[in-house]
Every structure is written in structure tokens, then in C-alpha cells.
Amino acid sequence: MRYQRECFLLAAxxxxxxxxxxxxxxxxxxxxxxxxxxxxxxxxxxxxxxIDKDIRVGGAGQNQQTKTIKVQVAQDVVVDGVVxxxxxxxxxxxxxxxxNVTRRYFSTDVSQEAALDIDDVVNFCGDTIHMQFExxxxxxxxxxxxxxxxxxxxxxxxxxxxxxxxxxxxEKSVCAEKTTATPLPLPTNMVVPDEEVDKN
Numbered sequence: 114m115r116y117q118r119e120c121f122l123l124a125a126x127x128x129x130x131x132x133x134x135x136x137x138x139x140x141x142x143x144x145x146x147x148x149x150x151x152x153x154x155x156x157x158x159x160x161x162x163x164i165d166k167d168i169r170v171g172g173a174g175q176n177q178q179t180k181t182i183k184v185q186v187a188q189d190v191v192v193d194g195v196v197x198x199x200x201x202x203x204x205x206x207x208x209x210x211x212x213n214v215t216r217r218y219f220s221t222d223v224s225q226e227a228a229l230d231i232d233d234v235v236n237f238c239g240d241t242i243h244m245q246f247e248x249x250x251x252x253x254x255x256x257x258x259x260x261x262x263x264x265x266x267x268x269x270x271x272x273x274x275x276x277x278x279x280x281x282x283x284e285k286s287v288c289a290e291k292t293t294a295t296p297l298p299l300p301t302n303m304v305v306p307d308e309e310v311d312k313n
Contacts, residue, residue, distance in 0.1 A: 150291060152195055154242065154284040161300055162204050162231055162246070162278045163187035168270040170210050170227040170250075179209045186234060187275045191296040195289035198236045204244070204278075206231040226251050229270055231278045238288040245281035246306050270304070277303040 163185050186202040209228045231246040250269065277299075 149238065150195060150289050151286050152193070152197065152289045154192065154197055154280060154287045156280055156283050158190070158192060158197070158280045159299065160190050160198055160204075160234055160242070160244065160278055160280065161187035161303065162234075162244075162276040164270050164272055164274040164276070167272045168208060168227075168229065170208075170225050170269075179207055182206050182208050182229070184231070184276075186236075187300060188297050189294070191292060191294055192289075194291065194293075196237075196292050196294075197287055197289045198234055198242065202237055203235045204231055205233055205235070206244075206246070227270075229276075231276060234278075236288065237290075240284075240286075240288045242284055242287060243281050244278050246276055246278035247308075248276070248304055248306055248310075275300045275303045277305045277309070 165185055168182065182205070184204045184206065186198045186200055186204060188200050189196055190198040207230050209230070211226045211228075226249055228247060228249040231244045233244050234242045236242060248270075
């Protein structure tokens with residue numbers, strides 16, 4: 114009889130301790146999860162893009178071709194108290210090259226246009242921000258009797274250059290992180306898109 118009472122008491126104590134055990138295993142939610150929000154991102158939000166290695170197209174070049182490029186966000190981007198993209202976030206775009214040949218009586222000119230477009234940014238929590246940026250540089254070669262040989266220069270987007278890219282539409286739902294930091298000033302001497310060059 115005494116053995117049965119001890120078993121009953123042991124079972125009762127075990128039952129009472131279960132809620133506390135479950136609570137200690139679950140614990141409070143992580144503090145970082147409360148810092149992530151979803152925001153609407155206005156169109157034309159500027160996101161500086163860093164060229165992290167030379168993008169070079171030879172002056173002689175080849176016929177038209179397009180290739181994908183991967184670059185990165187140049188600095189944290191703060192909009193209305195939240196970070197919507199962080200330094201080092203992936204940016205993707207494409208480079209289109211086109212070769213043009215002009216033949217003259219005493220010389221031949223070959224120009225190589227290189228058009229760099231930034232298409233989107235994938236931010237730190239995986240959301241895609243659609244971007245707009247296009248800038249065209251021209252390289253070339255001149256060869257012939259009057260040119261005293263061949264002279265070439267490449268079309269180059271140099272390492273360390275920062276592109277003035279911006280979002281091309283309203284993004285209704287972009288994950289963001291709360292911050293008390295003030296927005297950083299835009300880098301000086303940014304490479305502007307063709308449309309801004311044309312205005313000057």
C-alpha cells in the first residue's frame with residue numbers, strides 16, 4: 114500500500130513539472146525576428162552599385178553579344194528608418210557589346226559599344242528589388258595609312274566605380290530591418306545612367 118502511494122505521488126509531481134519544462138525548451142522568441150518588417154519601397158529609390166572588378170571590352174571586339182554580370186550594393190541603404198539593402202548584397206545585370214566598322218579610303222575605324230545594365234538587387238533577406246540603370250561606353254580601333262598604324266582603346270567600367278542605380282517600380286512588399294542610423298550620403302563621382310548624361 115505504501116508503495117502504491119509513493120508511485121502516485123511521483124506521477125503527480127512529474128505531471129506538475131511538465132509545463133515548466135516545455136516553457137524552458139520553447140523560450141521567448143528571438144529578439145532579431147521582431148526587427149524585420151515588410152515595407153513598401155518607392156520608385157526611384159537610389160541604391161549605389163559597386164563594380165568590384167574591371168569590366169573591360171577590347172577596342173576591336175567581336176560581333177554583338179550579351180553576358181550576365183554580378184556586382185554588389187556599395188553601402189547600406191536606409192529609407193524611412195529601415196535598412197532595405199546592405200553593403201555587399203548581390204546585384205545582377207547584363208553587359209551587351211556591339212561592334213561597328215566604318216571603312217574609309219585611307220583608314221578603317223572599328224568601334225565597340227559596351228552597354229551595362231543593372232537589372233535587380235537581391236537584398237539581405239532574399240527579396241528582389243527591380244532596378245533601372247544603363248550606361249554605354251565606347252572603345253575603338255583606328256587603322257590605316259593615314260593613322261600611322263593601329264591605335265586602340267578599350268571600353269572599361271573600372272573596378273571601384275559606383276553606379277547610380279535606382280528602383281524602377283514601386284515594390285509593395287520588401288523585407289527591411291529597423292535602424293536608428295541616418296542614411297549615408299551618396300558616394301561622390303558616381304557613374305550616372307545615359308539619361309542623366311544626355312540632360313547635361
